Amino acid sequence: MQEPDTRQHVEDEAAELVVTAKPTRRGIFLLPNLLTTAALFAGFYAIVQAMNGRFELAAVAILVAMILDGLDGRVARLTNTQSAFGAEYDSLSDMVSFGVSPALVMYSFALKDMGKLGWIAAFVYCAAAALRLARFNTMLAVQDKRWFMGLPSPAAAALVAGFVWLMVDNQITGSESRWLAWGITLFAGLSMITNLAFYSGKDFNLKRSVPFVVIVLMAIGFSLISLDPPIVLFLLFLAYGLSGYALWLKRRFNRKNAATPNAK
Numbered sequence: 001m002q003e004p005d006t007r008q009h010v011e012d013e014a015a016e017l018v019v020t021a022k023p024t025r026r027g028i029f030l031l032p033n034l035l036t037t038a039a040l041f042a043g044f045y046a047i048v049q050a051m052n053g054r055f056e057l058a059a060v061a062i063l064v065a066m067i068l069d070g071l072d073g074r075v076a077r078l079t080n081t082q083s084a085f086g087a088e089y090d091s092l093s094d095m096v097s098f099g100v101s102p103a104l105v106m107y108s109f110a111l112k113d114m115g116k117l118g119w120i121a122a123f124v125y126c127a128a129a130a131l132r133l134a135r136f137n138t139m140l141a142v143q144d145k146r147w148f149m150g151l152p153s154p155a156a157a158a159l160v161a162g163f164v165w166l167m168v169d170n171q172i173t174g175s176e177s178r179w180l181a182w183g184i185t186l187f188a189g190l191s192m193i194t195n196l197a198f199y200s201g202k203d204f205n206l207k208r209s210v211p212f213v214v215i216v217l218m219a220i221g222f223s224l225i226s227l228d229p230p231i232v233l234f235l236l237f238l239a240y241g242l243s244g245y246a247l248w249l250k251r252r253f254n255r256k257n258a259a260t261p262n263a264k
Contacts, residue, residue, distance in 0.1 A: 029076070029079075029081035029083060029086065031075055031076075031079060031081060032072045032073070032075050032076035032079070032081055032082075032086050033072075033085075033086055033089060035068050035071050035072035035075060036068075036069075036072045036086070036089050036090050036093050037093075038068050039064075039065045039068035039069045039072065039093050039094075039097050040065075040092075040093040040096055040097060042061045042062070042064045042065035042068060042097060043061070043062065043065045043093070043096045043097025043098070043100070043101040044096065044101070045057075045058075045061045046058040046059070046061035046062045046065070046097075046101045046102075046105055046161075047100070047101050047104050047105070049061065050104060050105040050108040050109065051108065053108075055105065055108070055109050055164050055165075055168050055174075056164075056165060056168045056169070058101075058105045058161075058164070059105065059161040059162070059164040059165035059168070060161075060165065062097065062098075062101055062102055062105065062157050062158070062160075062161035063158060063161055063162070063165075063233070065097040065098070065101075065154075065157075066097075066098070066154040066155075066157060066158050069090070069093070069094060069097065069098075069154055070154070072086075072090060073090065087137075091133055091137060094129075094133055094153055094154070095129065095130060095133055097157065098129055098153040098154050098156065098157035099125075099126050099129030099130055099133070099153060099157075100126055100129075101157070102125065102129075102156070102157040102160040102161060102188075103122040103123070103125045103126040103129075103160075103185075104122070105160070105161065105164060106122060106125070106160050106163075106164060106181060106184075106185050107119060107122040109164050109167070109174040109181065110164075110167075110174030110175070110177055110178040110181035110182070111174075111178065111181060111182060111185065113174070113175055113178060114178055114182065117182065118178075118182070121182050121185045121186050121189075122185060124185075124186060124189045124190070125156075125160070125185050125186070125188060125189035126189075127189075128156075128189035128190060128192045128193045129153045129156065129157075129189070129192060131192070131193050132150055132151075132152075132153050132156075132192035132193055133153060135149070135150070135193075136148075136149075145200060145202045146199070146200055146202060147197040147198065147199060147200055148197070148198040148199075148200050149195055149196075149197065150191065150192050150193055150194050150195065150196065150198070150244075151188065151191035151192045151194070151196070151198055151241055151244060152192075152198065152200075153192060155198070155237065155240055155241065156188040156189065156191065156192050156241070157188075158233075158237045159184065159187075159188045159234075159237040159238060159241050160184060160185060160188050162230070162233050162234035162237045162238075163180075163181065163184050163234060164181075165230045165233075165234070166230040166231055166234045167181075169230040169231075170230075187241070188241065191241055191244065194244070196244035196245060196247070196248050197244060197247060197248075198240070198243060198244045198247075199243065
């Protein structure tokens, strides 16, 4: 006779837990998704401008998309407006802005006259960006946030866009730089799917106090960029793209030295 009462008690407790449980965030928040939409627009705008032969605007638009992509996640965390929708939307936006857009801009600028070699290089970059984003999404919970595995797609897109901007700014045509463009495209694409570690900068605390010299160095950095933005930015993006390989060589060298006994 007590079994129905016990069952009813368990059901009442379960119903109470369902009522008091904190609902999962499934809403669509305006501010971070507005920034994601702006980044998506910048990537689409770059494709349109490349089709019209305005490659400088196309390259700058990709760089703007990179800045906006860096802002939307930080804004979502600062305002506590993260959501599953925002994460999926950001990933799809990244595929357009940093996968399809740089590949098509580079193809229209320098690779289209190379025949199969040209479009294959552009496709390798585009496919690598898709694989990079898929791997990032699946390893988000287990990956060390201080490091990216593989070159981040925004950095790869910035490297490609920076190259196009540099060539246009120095009045070098795509046909004159097509082999260099081909190499840059493959380098950026393949670097995205390596297992090399690239510093993420996510452990940098903006609220932490810094020495006065850091502010001075920041002012000098902005001054250097203003001297010749295309070449300075391209060199910065190239240095970051090479940093993963340099770090790998350093670790390999240190491991080899540690494994070798000291000769007496």
